[in-house]
Amino acid sequence: MELDPHLLHVAIRWVHVAAMATAFGGAVSVLALAIRPGSLAAGAVVGVALRYEWIFWAAAGVLAMTGIGNLAAFGADLSGPSTPWGATLVLKLGSVLALVVFSLPRTLAVARLSGSTGAIATVVVTRLRNLYAATTGALAVILGLAVWLAHG
Amino acid sequence: MKLVTWSLATFHATTFVLAIVLFAYSGGGLGGALSGLNTFVGLGLFVALWATTYFTTSKALAGLDLIGSVRDREGYVRRTLRWGSRNGMAFLAILGIVALFAAVSNTRPGQVASGILFPALFVAPIALVVSAAVGGAVGVIFGFIDLALFGLAGLGGTDSEPTV
Numbered sequence: 001m002e003l004d005p006h007l008l009h010v011a012i013r014w015v016h017v018a019a020m021a022t023a024f025g026g027a028v029s030v031l032a033l034a035i036r037p038g039s040l041a042a043g044a045v046v047g048v049a050l051r052y053e054w055i056f057w058a059a060a061g062v063l064a065m066t067g068i069g070n071l072a073a074f075g076a077d078l079s080g081p082s083t084p085w086g087a088t089l090v091l092k093l094g095s096v097l098a099l100v101v102f103s104l105p106r107t108l109a110v111a112r113l114s115g116s117t118g119a120i121a122t123v124v125v126t127r128l129r130n131l132y133a134a135t136t137g138a139l140a141v142i143l144g145l146a147v148w149l150a151h152g
Numbered sequence: 153m154k155l156v157t158w159s160l161a162t163f164h165a166t167t168f169v170l171a172i173v174l175f176a177y178s179g180g181g182l183g184g185a186l187s188g189l190n191t192f193v194g195l196g197l198f199v200a201l202w203a204t205t206y207f208t209t210s211k212a213l214a215g216l217d218l219i220g221s222v223r224d225r226e227g228y229v230r231r232t233l234r235w236g237s238r239n240g241m242a243f244l245a246i247l248g249i250v251a252l253f254a255a256v257s258n259t260r261p262g263q264v265a266s267g268i269l270f271p272a273l274f275v276a277p278i279a280l281v282v283s284a285a286v287g288g289a290v291g292v293i294f295g296f297i298d299l300a301l302f303g304l305a306g307l308g309g310t311d312s313e314p315t316v
Contacts, residue, residue, distance in 0.1 A: 057162040061162045072186040075186065077183070
């Protein structure tokens with residue numbers, strides 16, 4: 001039995017959207033916790049951030065893999081880089097590349113904080129807030145570009 | 153499994169693929185290249201690259217504390233050549249097996265030995281040397297990028313507290 005290519009591409013697109021929702025939703029959640037930790041200790045916010053970092057990298061790998069699958073669905077009909085759609089795609093790919101590159105220092109910083117002995121200072125929560133605000137902003141820009149590419 | 157290993161391996165695999173895609177698309181050759189690739193094979197090759205990169209990154213990081221020790225970070229950069237070239241060879245081996253199976257299944261049984269297996273025997277050693285060289289070069293480049301990103305994460309010159 002041969003698999004319907006349309007069905008396969010819908011499934012790949014679904015996984016791509018689910019991975020983006022996980023990465024973006026998780027970044028928003030950690031940011032919200034870092035902005036208003038409430039009764040949570042700073043260590044608890046770091047703990048949530050640490051779990052998010054595991055999920056973020058899984059989502060990043062899945063996004064790259066399924067993103068290329070989405071491009072493959074266009075085949076030879078893929079618009080060139082000189083078209084407005086193509087220029088937006090280059091911008092999106094560049095933004096994703098930049099996000100992945102600058103996410104590594106964030107992960108390393110969270111890993112270092114999680115390994116620190118003694119009480120975690122409030123200043124650490126401020127640092128986490130800045131890191132996850134930047135991540136959320138970058139993901140929001142990429143999401144906006146993806147929506148434009150899908151409907152533009 | 154450690155977070156540093158997981159994040160570094162995924163960072164290497166995704167950055168490598170994204171850079172190639174961006175470069176190929178800017179050059180105008182991506183559509184044609186992707187249209188000739190079976191979807192499952194494409195997804196499988198990415199997973200294979202991810203897996204070999206994870207394995208080789210974990211080997212390169214074995215016994216090192218990148219977060220806590222400057223000396224270990226320097227030691228990691230020295231290991232990137234060796235493990236990068238092994239990653240290149242491992243990925244090529246998987247790629248070669250997939251290509252060999254595809255070629256054999258599309259060739260008449262009488263022509264498999266002379267048309268596929270015999271030429272593959274000659275090409276394989278050369279391809280392995282090239283993949284080791286490319287993998288080693290990519291590994292060293294990533295080693296220096298990693299070192300710069302460690303610095304950006306505040307893991308600068310002096311040793312910090314040891315981590316779990």
